[in-house]
Amino acid sequence: MILYDIVDGIGRTVEGATQSVTGVFEPTIRLGVTGLSRAGKTVFITSLIANLMDRARMGQLRAAADGGIQTAYLHPQPDDTIPRFDFETHLAALTGADPHWPVSTRSISELRLSMRVQPTGLMGMVSGPRTVHLDIVDYPGEWLLDLGLMDKSYAQWSEEALTRADGRDAGAAFVALARSTDGGVKLDEPQAKRFAEAYTAYLQAIREAGYSDYTPGRFLLPGDLEGSPVLTFAPMPVPEVTKRGSLYREFERRFEAYKSKVVKPFFRDHFSRIDRQVVLVDALGAIHSGPQAVDDLSNAMADILGAFRPGANAWLSQLLFGKRVEKILFAATKADHLHHSQHGRLTAIMEALLREARDRADFAGAKTQAMSIAALRATTEDHLQGLDVVRGRLVDTGKQAAFYPGELPSDPAKIIGAARDGAQGWLDGEYSVMNFAPAKLNLAPGEGPPHIRLDRAAEFLIGDRLR
Ligand SMILES: Nc1nc2c(ncn2[C@@H]2O[C@H](COP(=O)(O)OP(=O)(O)OP(=O)(O)O)[C@@H](O)[C@H]2O)c(=O)[nH]1
Numbered sequence: 001m002i003l004y005d006i007v008d009g010i011g012r013t014v015e016g017a018t019q020s021v022t023g024v025f026e027p028t029i030r031l032g033v034t035g036l037s038r039a040g041k042t043v044f045i046t047s048l049i050a051n052l053m054d055r056a057r058m059g060q061l062r063a064a065a066d067g068g069i070q071t072a073y074l075h076p077q078p079d080d081t082i083p084r085f086d087f088e089t090h091l092a093a094l095t096g097a098d099p100h101w102p103v104s105t106r107s108i109s110e111l112r113l114s115m116r117v118q119p120t121g122l123m124g125m126v127s128g129p130r131t132v133h134l135d136i137v138d139y140p141g142e143w144l145l146d147l148g149l150m151d152k153s154y155a156q157w158s159e160e161a162l163t164r165a166d167g168r169d170a171g172a173a174f175v176a177l178a179r180s181t182d183g184g185v186k187l188d189e190p191q192a193k194r195f196a197e198a199y200t201a202y203l204q205a206i207r208e209a210g211y212s213d214y215t216p217g218r219f220l221l222p223g224d225l226e227g228s229p230v231l232t233f234a235p236m237p238v239p240e241v242t243k244r245g246s247l248y249r250e251f252e253r254r255f256e257a258y259k260s261k262v263v264k265p266f267f268r269d270h271f272s273r274i275d276r277q278v279v280l281v282d283a284l285g286a287i288h289s290g291p292q293a294v295d296d297l298s299n300a301m302a303d304i305l306g307a308f309r310p311g312a313n314a315w316l317s318q319l320l321f322g323k324r325v326e327k328i329l330f331a332a333t334k335a336d337h338l339h340h341s342q343h344g345r346l347t348a349i350m351e352a353l354l355r356e357a358r359d360r361a362d363f364a365g366a367k368t369q370a371m372s373i374a375a376l377r378a379t380t381e382d383h384l385q386g387l388d389v390v391r392g393r394l395v396d397t398g399k400q401a402a403f404y405p406g407e408l409p410s411d412p413a414k415i416i417g418a419a420r421d422g423a424q425g426w427l428d429g430e431y432s433v434m435n436f437a438p439a440k441l442n443l444a445p446g447e448g449p450p451h452i453r454l455d456r457a458a459e460f461l462i463g464d465r466l467r
Pocket residue numbers: 035036037038039040041042043044101102103104105106140333334335336337373374375376377378436
């Protein structure tokens with residue numbers, strides 16, 4: 001470890017308090033929001049902020065229900081170089097005259113909500129109101145999966161990546177290219193580019209097939225690094241001679257640059273500062289796709305949890321310097337696709353997935369919980385022809401429709417077991433999903449957008465710090 005890291009680590013241990021202009025230290029909670037693409041991060045943050053500002057629907061957040069939160073307002077964020085989460089635009093999309101889902105976001109962003117809190121009960125008698133800052137950081141779950149690269153050399157990673165690709169249909173073309181290329185030849189930039197493109201195409205194919213081991217994560221979410229040398233490499237076998245300037249040596253150098261210039265800054269500057277974390281998962285979407293997708297979700301949850309395990313990675317432990325995330329919530333999003341009579345079953349499936357992920361990742365430390373939520377409720381409930389259905393406006397046609405998604409099993413082991421055993425389909429029937437558009441809202445003063453259990457999620461994540 002270089003000294004720079006040590007100094008960095010010490011710097012962070014005194015975080016968790018912000019010095020205000022008046023010189024008073026104000027408590028800060030840094031809440032990470034992550035999930036694989038389309039999991040529902042943007043909608044979650046937008047609705048959470050809106051519901052913390054207008055708290056009439058936040059009955060299960062104690063500090064909101066008992067009046068402890070006096071006001072909540074947006075405040076300039078502490079980090080000048082992180083893009084600001086575009087709350088106003090996303091809220092206008094969800095709650096405007098023509099409600100629609102917000103656009104996909106592909107990078108990190110941040111927003112600070114400050115709350116004036118008057119502790120109630122015994123604490124309230126001895127302390128006056130104080131300001132608590134909630135810094136919400138939205139980042140792609142794909143970035144977490146890169147942690148596994150930090151303890152690997154290029155040769156090790158290449159070997160593992162090629163072995164995995166070898167066993168998969170989607171990997172055949174890339175493996176043939178890698179094995180037939182002599183890495184000892186002099187680097188040729190167009191050839192390097194073709195190589196990286198072939199590897200990216202393979203990663204795209206396995207992502208679509210439901211796998212989650214698509215490292216390096218930025219190959220699929222390049223942002224402004226697209227086309228740069230740090231993303232222009234791929235795994236390849238070690239050639240007999242590896243001269244300076246050869247394709248192999250250059251790929252090795254770029255792999256190391258990816259670790260030090262892309263992965264490391266994310267963990268150092270963002271990940272290491274998080275106090276509380278919510279991981280959003282589209283469990284219903286995975287169940288709809290079938291047992292393989294659920295098995296993949298379970299693997300991804302174990303990998304994500306693994307990144308939060310103290311001591312999981314020697315490099316990361318040095319960086320964190322003993323600091324750890326205190327609470328992690330795994331939330332199945334989009335629960336408004338189900339009638340509430342089935343919510344308990346979805347929660348039970350999430351709990352079983354989380355238990356399995358904890359076992360697989362050998363996780364201990366932070367407090368974890370599983371829930372099923374909808375950050376923005378887009379449906380209403382009905383009972384038709386003996387079935388519990390949900391109603392909403394379809395994204396594709398704009399028409400109202402009633403929908404019955406199928407019945408989740410009361411025993412989550414049925415879902416988890418079939419996924420683990422690599423079953424081809426579910427025995428008890430199919431589960432479908434629909435694309436509902438957000439409903440037109442008529443909000444009374446003081447009301448945030450309608451949701452399902454967003455208040456419980458908030459109570460678990462930050463409730464204790466608002467009392
Ligand atoms: N019915 C319903 N659909 C939701 C909800 N939250 C998200 N969705 C759906 O999921 C899609 C993705 O939500 P986002 O919040 O954009 O997901 P994201 O994780 O930010 O996605 P990326 O920015 O692409 O990584 C939305 O376009 C909606 O179709 C919800 O609470 N209810």
